[in-house]
Amino acid sequence: LKKLYKRHAREGRPVKQAAVLGAGIMGGGIAYTSALRGTPVRMKDIAQPQLDLGIAEAGKQLAKQVKNGRLAQAKADAIQASIVPQLDETGFDAVDCVVEAVVENLEVKRKVLAALEHSVKPGTVIASNTSSLRIDDIAQPLARPQDFVGMHFFNPVPVMQLVEVIQGTKTSDAAVSTAVGYAVAMGKTPIVVKDCPGFLVNRILTPYINAFVQLVADGADFEAVDRAMEAFGWPMGPAYLQDVVGMDVGSHVGDVIAAGYPQRMPAIERNAVKAMVAAQRYGQKNGAGFYRYE
Numbered sequence: 001l002k003k004l005y006k007r008h009a010r011e012g013r014p015v016k017q018a019a020v021l022g023a024g025i026m027g028g029g030i031a032y033t034s035a036l037r038g039t040p041v042r043m044k045d046i047a048q049p050q051l052d053l054g055i056a057e058a059g060k061q062l063a064k065q066v067k068n069g070r071l072a073q074a075k076a077d078a079i080q081a082s083i084v085p086q087l088d089e090t091g092f093d094a095v096d097c098v099v100e101a102v103v104e105n106l107e108v109k110r111k112v113l114a115a116l117e118h119s120v121k122p123g124t125v126i127a128s129n130t131s132s133l134r135i136d137d138i139a140q141p142l143a144r145p146q147d148f149v150g151m152h153f154f155n156p157v158p159v160m161q162l163v164e165v166i167q168g169t170k171t172s173d174a175a176v177s178t179a180v181g182y183a184v185a186m187g188k189t190p191i192v193v194k195d196c197p198g199f200l201v202n203r204i205l206t207p208y209i210n211a212f213v214q215l216v217a218d219g220a221d222f223e224a225v226d227r228a229m230e231a232f233g234w235p236m237g238p239a240y241l242q243d244v245v246g247m248d249v250g251s252h253v254g255d256v257i258a259a260g261y262p263q264r265m266p267a268i269e270r271n272a273v274k275a276m277v278a279a280q281r282y283g284q285k286n287g288a289g290f291y292r293y294e
């Protein structure tokens with residue numbers, strides 16, 4: 001991998017300044033990780049309260065690093081200052097890469113990205129943190145699809161190593177290399193994957209979650225399944241994992257997998273997750289999923 005990463009570093013554009021669209025769990029995590037690893041970042045959201053939350057979360061993580069003796073206070077202050085919260089796209093013409101992390105909705109992503117193209121220079125890489133939408137589909141309204149690539153981070157971004165870099169039909173090799181280089185600079189382990197529904201991780205994860213739903217439908221207790229999978233050595237069981245990911249996100253991934261590979265997505269699994277969404281049991285993000293959160 002080291003050799004491969006070196007080649008990408010040679011062929012890509014060094015990301016000295018970055019930007020993130022969306023200050024939610026994913027966008028905020030990406031901005032924090034970028035700044036922590038030395039790449040200053042502009043963080044845009046359309047809502048001031050969400051920006052405040054994103055900045056506060058970065059502050060919380062930095063305070064923890066200081067408390068653990070991993071960062072000096074002055075360094076933590078400098079990192080915090082290198083995350084610039086904003087409600088518009090001022091300064092985006094000076095960034096090398098923008099990661100879009102807005103809601104996982106095709107039309108919203110298309111609209112936001114088409115507008116973004118006017119704020120950045122040609123050659124600036126625009127990356128979407130989509131978890132399963134195809135890059136070619138999102139790229140449809142873009143004037144410069146060669147600059148557009150997928151960069152799929154995992155939650156929680158500061159600790160999850162993997163990043164899926166997705167090359168669409170029109171994505172240039174240089175854009176892929178830039179995305180790989182930026183992920184490596186963030187301390188991540190990027191892999192380049194094909195532009196198919198669910199990419200690599202969600203194609204593997206979905207059948208696992210489906211098997212869990214089937215087990216519960218067969219009468220298994222979800223907490224017992226979680227405990228069993230933890231004892232098996234996985235960091236968390238399938239119910240808790242869905243609470244971390246968010247049932248709304250999981251349901252959307254299920255829809256994309258169902259459209260791409262209908263035979264692999266039985267109705268019972270989709271309906272079970274949709275019932276959780278209908279009951280507003282989204283998971284950790286709103287305090288109740290399989291489990292309850294204070």
Ligand code: CAA
Pocket residue numbers: 061131132153154155156157158159160202235236241244245249250253
């Ligand atoms: N932000 C920043 N740091 C965090 C964090 C967060 N949200 N959560 C945990 N950490 C850090 C902790 O501070 C701790 O760091 P130190 O060791 O430096 O102190 C470290 O992670 C370990 O934390 P804990 O000991 O508290 O907890 P843990 O051992 O249970 O590990 C975990 C936490 C790494 C999140 C682990 O539970 C895990 O790997 N879970 C699996 C998560 C996963 O699979 N995510 C992918 C979901 S799929 C998805 O996102 C994609 C999609 O398309 C739907």
